[in-house]
Amino acid sequence: MCWPTVVGMPLKNHPAPASAPAAADAPAPRRSDATRTAILAAARERFAADGYERATIRAIAKDARIDPSMVMRYYGSKEGLFAAVLDVDLRLPDPAAVDPHDVGRVLVSHFLDLWEENEVLTAMLRVGVTNQTGAERMQGIFRDQLSPVVQRTCPDPEQAPTRAALCASQLLGLALARYVLRIEPAVALHRQEIVAWLGPTVQRYLTAPNP
Amino acid sequence: MCWPTVVGMPLKNHPAPASAPAAADAPAPRRSDATRTAILAAARERFAADGYERATIRAIAKDARIDPSMVMRYYGSKEGLFAAVLDVDLRLPDPAAVDPHDVGRVLVSHFLDLWEENEVLTAMLRVGVTNQTGAERMQGIFRDQLSPVVQRTCPDPEQAPTRAALCASQLLGLALARYVLRIEPAVALHRQEIVAWLGPTVQRYLTAPNP
DNA sequence: CAGCGATGTCAACCTATGTTGGCAAACAAG
DNA sequence: CTTGTTTGCCAACATAGGTTGACATCGCTG
Incomplete structure (x- = not known):
């Protein structure tokens, strides 16, 4: 019988069952890796575009040019596939490495990069709202990635959350306004405008004394 | 045959077909009005809690203690029901009537009222994200209610949008953070804290010179 | 009472969709 | 070549959910 595959370990995109005790950390590439990533890419786009319910396994499979049953084999279930898609690392900058007066602007700029580099965050937001x-x-x-960074930035660690x-x-x-609801003026804003407007806001939330 | 009812006029909750030319503006109350509002209330809650796809007509009907087919009769379709639910009036205050230095705080406070008085806005956000x-x-x-008010508040009408x-x-x-995603610290915030933190932000977005 | 529209219930239809199991082709090992 | 494993496709199942139409009931009107 074939592998019950990814079921039970949905958090990492490239599981390493290590069938042969070859190298301790080489993921033992499989012939089906291309298919796996194709599914993942298609799923990301569909989830981002349609949300969880409307993104059907059939549609995702069609985009990836494979059979719907392959999705089940490699990701166990729709939930499993979704979990695999949402393996997100914000790669937040170390606040110690930037000018304390610029943290706000840097953060905003970094978030814009994240949202525009691919559709994972859009997918997460679209799905997170109904799922x-x-x-x-x-x-x-929020808890594991944003909060810790804020904690090392703001005056009183108590207030970090x-x-x-x-x-x-x-x-x-x-x-939400720009990438999901597509409220017109929010879409039209130029990158540097956003940074200029939101940067000080975030900066204030981070470092200003209690209002 | 009975009425094809609300189909085609989903925008107002209480249509007035005026079968008898009685009073020119009396909505001619029907015996079924109780049912209609029960459906609407149940739908609002379900849409707010589950979003569009997961809020099933069957569940809504069950909440309202009537048969699913009644929903179809009175609102034509699921889309029609949804449209009827989303008849929202933000009742934004006239900016001319408030201290220009307080517009930000007043707006934030007003929005908190809106979000907490019932679940329409939650429903709209949950659905708007995937539908x-x-x-x-x-x-x-945004265009018809918020923008105009902002236009009468900010210095250069050009920049209103x-x-x-x-x-x-x-x-x-x-x-989003507080009522939909329920990010813990956002839920824990007290009302006056929110007003104190966000008020100045909104005020700045409204009236500050270009950054 | 007879007739009729409005109100409500029941059962069924039909489609979409997640999911499953069997089978064929490709490939690797012996 | 033979055998077992991996990869893929196909057909089918089961269920859920929007929608429809037939029928019962109620309340009003003549």
């Missing part, structure tokens, strides 16, 4: 799993994933990213939440509200709100 | 109709409705509200979009990004972002 429990997606919402939890976003909470996790609150300040991080305020930053998140502004950054997510822009993404 | 074209919903997104268009949000764009419409941009400034309105910035305000929307912050207000929607907070709602």
